[in-house]
Amino acid sequence: MRVEIQNLSKEYKEKQVLQDISFNIESGTVCGLLGVNGAGKSTLMKILFGLISADSGKICFDGQQKASNQIGALIEAPAIYMNLSAFDNLKTKALLFGISDKKIHETLEVIGLAETGKKRAGKFSLGMKQRLGIGMAILTEPHFLILDEPTNGLDPDGIAELLNLIAKLKAQGVTVLISSHQLHEVSKVADQIVILNQGRICYNHANNQEDDIEQLFFKIVHGGM
Structure with a gap:
């Protein structure tokens, strides 16, 4: 773009x-x-x-x-739920846009969080939280x-x-x-x-x-x- x-x-x-x-x-x-x-x-x-x-x-x-949704952004602190896993954080946004679980898994691979399983985001390092925030921003393929x-x-x-x-x-x-x-x-x-x-x-x-x-x-x- x-x-x-x-x-x-x-x-x-x-x-x-x-x-x-x-x-x-x-x-x-x-x-x-x-x-x-x-x-x-x-x-x-x-x-x-x-x-x-x-x-x-x-x-x-x-x-x-x-x-419209062709733009993604991470502005200020990542808007993530600390009590949810990386997958479930992305799922909260995916439900709004009708995005499949397959796409969530692909995004987790891209941001390097595919192996975090059920680990809560509150337990992530700062770098992992930033990458999850970017994952939220790129989930809609901006x-x-x-x-x-x-x-x-x-x-x-x-x-x-x-x-x-x-x-x-x-x-x-x-x-x-x-x-x-x-x-x-x-x-x-x-x-x-x-x-x-x-x-x-x-x-x-x-x-x-x-x-x-x-x-x-x-x-x-x-x-x-």
């Missing part, structure tokens, strides 16, 4: 959170959205997912302004996946598992937008880097794996560019 964001603006309580945001994400690519806290990343992602409305501008998904700070609180192994999962989804043709404070780690999977600063885009380029993304980020955000 190709995503086009055109002249998007949003104001909260007389504070301009997003100011004339415009950029595209090509189909089947991973876009890393970077910025300090308060830069507007979460607001942008919530608008893309339809949780809140922009004041102006528009978004097109493959040329259309509506994408063409566009939004991940807001999915690496928060993860240890290096958990981050590696998450990035491997993102790479796997990309290989399946899913378009991914991911925000994270793990700049170096995001640069490993991102095809495109967009940096927000004070509600404006100050950097939008293809990701050159040879670039030091952390040095670039701090130069832009703190040193100007």
Whole structure:
């Protein structure tokens, strides 16, 4: 799914959170959205997912302004039931969309939780909970996946598992937008880097794996560019 964001603006309580945001994400690519806290990343992602409305501008998904269940998202903490197994968590959503148990098992394989059996999600590691949250987001086979700070609180192994999962989804043709404070780690999977600063885009380029993304980020955000 190709995503086009055109002249998007949003104001909260007389504070301009997003100011004339415009950029595209090509189909089947991973876009890393970077910025300090308060830069507007979460607001942008919530608008893309339809949780809140922009004041102006528009978004097109493959040329259309509506994408319904073709979008999946993990925004803030995963919405999972701690007293249920991974399978039963996915089942609660599957019932709403008429999704088969076979598809649930396939999703558990993709997110690496197929062997957890009846173990309750409350007993999962943080990385496992994050992967289950992504499983909830991809169960409907979205063409566009939004991940807001999915690496928060993860240890290096958990981050590696998450990035491997993102790479796997990309290989399946899913378009991914991911925000994270793990700049170096995001640069490993991102095809495109967009940096927000004070509600404006100050950097939008293809990701050159040879670039030091952390040095670039701090130069832009703190040193100007």
